[in-house]
Amino acid sequence: MNSFKTSKIDRRLFITTATGATLFAGVGGLNQLLASTEQELVALVHTQAAGDSGPIDSMIAQLNQLSDEKEFEKKAIYAQDAATFETVFRTLGDAGTSIIVSTFPVISESVKAVAPEYPNTKWIQLFGDPVDPPIQNLVTVSYDYYLGCYLSGVFAAKVSKTDKIGFIGGISIPPINADFNALKAGVHSVNPDAEVKAAFAGSFQDPAKGYEIATQMYLDGIDYIQTDAGGTDGGIIQAANETPGRMVSALSPAQYPLGPASVISIVNLDFGQSLYNEVSSALNPGWSGGAHVSTGIGTGVIEFERSPLFMEQGPTEIVQASEQAWSDIMTAREDIIDGTINVPFITSI
């Protein structure tokens, strides 16, 4: 009986000790790995998985490029679980990380909680709102995507034959509503009589709904749709591909090949470039935190661009119209940058 009891205690002790030793070794190893470097360490903490052929891959690629150029150590860490955000930040802070870049909004509260504890670390929150009161070692960055949508509206008014423009968003939330209102303002700045209609798929990952909405818009005579719907865009482009003359303005250069003769343009938001700009700035000894950066067009982060594939393979008449319109688009772009044009930021529909 006694030997059985002893054996049971031993087993428990063994399991507890082994688990503790493993955890200790794991955490210690991570700390040691992070602390062992002699170069500055820049860490990217991202809350969406890599391999998206989109923002995360773009940010990692730009971090790698900047690391090669400026010769610093870099780490990209995927923080999947909100419960671990603060632990990840503290581990990086304890390891003496010079710059921590985090994204997206879901992680911003953890940044605000931990950043003051590590005043020697520079913190950059991509896609974050201004912090009040400011935290002296934290810079937040927001994106004025709606300015690109305004240019898309100006372009749409000039290339549309039917004077009917559509907008398909993922979910009706304030920033996406602002994108629609900016598109509408852009259209009406050229043609006040043009119709601009919006619809939402209710999801950023429902291409079937996107297809259905786009098909109905095109059947109603709309010939230019601005998308703002993430993974739903695939269905919208598919609907545009079914009949020549249907145009889509999408979100990413990766979407050009999905509709060589239908994706006419994109309102591009280059998160990788944004990371590059902000980390370059933070590497400068004169960097000061406690600020909010509002990134718009003209920074290389947000741009309205024509599809080179469409210019080669699109309907000749539309390609010609877009070429004629392009100088006006560039003029409007400059006017936005220098403040001549003030695009309204309206977050309700």
Add this chain to the structure above:
Amino acid sequence: MIEFHEFLVAILRSGTPLIYAALAGVIVHRSGVWHLGLEGIMIIGACVTIIGIVLTNSFIIAILSAIIICIIVSILQWFVIEKLKANQIIVGLGITGIGIGGTAFAVESIFGSLAAISAPFGIPRIGDTFGPYSGLSVLVFIMPFAVFSLWVLLLRSRFGLRLAAAGEHPFAARSVGANPSIMRLIAFCVGGLFCALAGAELAAGSLQIFAQNMVAGRGFMGFAAVIFGGGHPVGSAFAAMFFSIVSVVGIRMQIHFGNFVSHDLLLCLPYIATVLGIWITARAKGRTNSASQISELRVQ
């Protein structure tokens, strides 16, 4: 404004996956189990169809692969419920999680990216002889026959009688020589077939795309159609079609009245219709008849 035919095409296009999902739910429901794994098995069907087309360049191989894998997952669901005596609702939700997570894992493993996958072609279309309906896939054309066949199978055949007995009174079914466990296994396998068709139609019917979590609740709406339709194949098909009509009308209203009515409210229409439909059904019947079935399954 769009014409009547185009409106009907839109209803058929968005309603067909729901109807196939509802048929899967109906046959499993008749066997005495609530099929809450429709969402998960549908997305597996969608994923395998698109990956199959991309990798083999053959629609036939792709759809057969989807059917086989969906049937295997259905058998897994049956095994856990029937043999391991797990709670059927939890298992159904677990299958949904496996479907959503497993397809993301499969896509990343095969293509090294979580981005949406585009196939070079989809399900064959029914052809120009059908005029405005020519853009619909052959699965839309087959759908009414599938509904009729299931109606015959469930309500006009010896098998259907035994299946209903297995679902409603397992002990009585056993007394006449029908093994309720085997009857449920067959029901799950047929359900797997229909789920594969639902997923294939969603991803490759009009689209040729697979995106993560693209089923977006349609499996649960298919399940709701089963309840709304009283577990009857024709009734459930009409219920699914009703949800589709509401969805298409919601899109039309967004386009035309979006400036006056909240987009969020209009987007909610199919779900409001679902809740109302189930409530009306429950009122009409005076009760829901499935709770007792769960307890009967447990006490076997």
